[in-house]
Amino acid sequence: MKKSMDYAKRMKFVLTTNSKAFFFSEKKRVQFENPTLVNVLKSTVASFTRFNEETYADFETYSLIFVQNLMSVDRTIKTGFHDFDWEIKSETKPILGFEARKAIGTYYNLIWDTTTDVEAWFIPAIPLRSGPDIYMGLPGLVVEVRLPKVIVTATLIEEKEKVSIEKPDEATAMSQEEYEDYVSSSKKQLESLNRDYNSSYSI
Template structure:
């Protein structure tokens, strides 16, 4: 009952809290988000590997930081938004395996959301081939809570939801827990694992915690998050935190908010099936998204 009252109150605030700036016909906003994915468990596992030298460990950590700590820009209006990584020059000589991991993570493209039509379009490059993924926006059963906090001068409300995890979402890969109580004799008899994919797993679902502000009453947010009565300023899925660091309402330079058009058009299911098939090929070859092998998609 309490949750329903909170939801009703915030819905009223959502409708009535439109400031003159937001009421403008050509209203637009820009938000900058810092995304950071925890890599502590991977670092611990690497540290246990005696074959990895301190120099190699340092290089691995630097590459992981580039992949898992990024800045994104969200341009939004009342009904649509585009979300993309801040453009940066790629360092020369970047490990091809690291670029492949970036491909698995789906970075580098433009994520277009239309909350009015409840659809999204995102262009992704995978294995040297461009895809244009078009599908319906994921619907999350948000639970609105009364807890508040300040983010960048905005009063934000807490909301939580349980979300199914895509098997192609590399950001949510977790290292498998080591089996305890295993006899040393059994370990010696086991073939040595060289396949990265054999050491990781993906949970079926995760709990999302979001903080949104009714002071900016647009149902938008970073990445594929949406559906709350206000702009989402922070998202935490237990592995990745996306935090808004800057907001500009009605910037002087307007962004062109439209869906990308380049790439082979597929549904999310079709894209996932393509990626999973290629991941299985890696597994059979004894490689993985962090390995040195380079493969390309065939038309």
């Protein structure tokens, strides 16, 4: 667990965004650890953040295209935006030289069948509705997200004149309905395997 925490502190993500779209993914870096160990550490960290492998948002069609590891296979899914039912608070604090404002909301995770409280800090002075992974939709750039087991904070904001964001290939993407059906069937499959395993070793 200590190694996982140390690895998590060294993880970096990149959010590239403009007013029309954004793309979010982990920043690739040279790995010096054993590949098997890295996979274990990443899996542990992923259980905290539950971030997708990649996330693309299209503000013109209000659609998300993300890559998620399901049953040890990366799947591409296309859905609508998540509704966090954001409630903007009066609290503010400085982040990277900007005044950030607090918002709270909730998120339902289909995979884990859980509802999570989310605390987000956004910068009204940067009028982009983007944020890390799926945490977005506020009147300003989300630069910090606080979840029950992890805090993700922006460490650098760079402004560029032109930002090119390539839309991922969605030809084989699951729809929202197909995604929900797949998750449901996967849960039933896991439950069946667990029952078979327990019955095989019952005494």
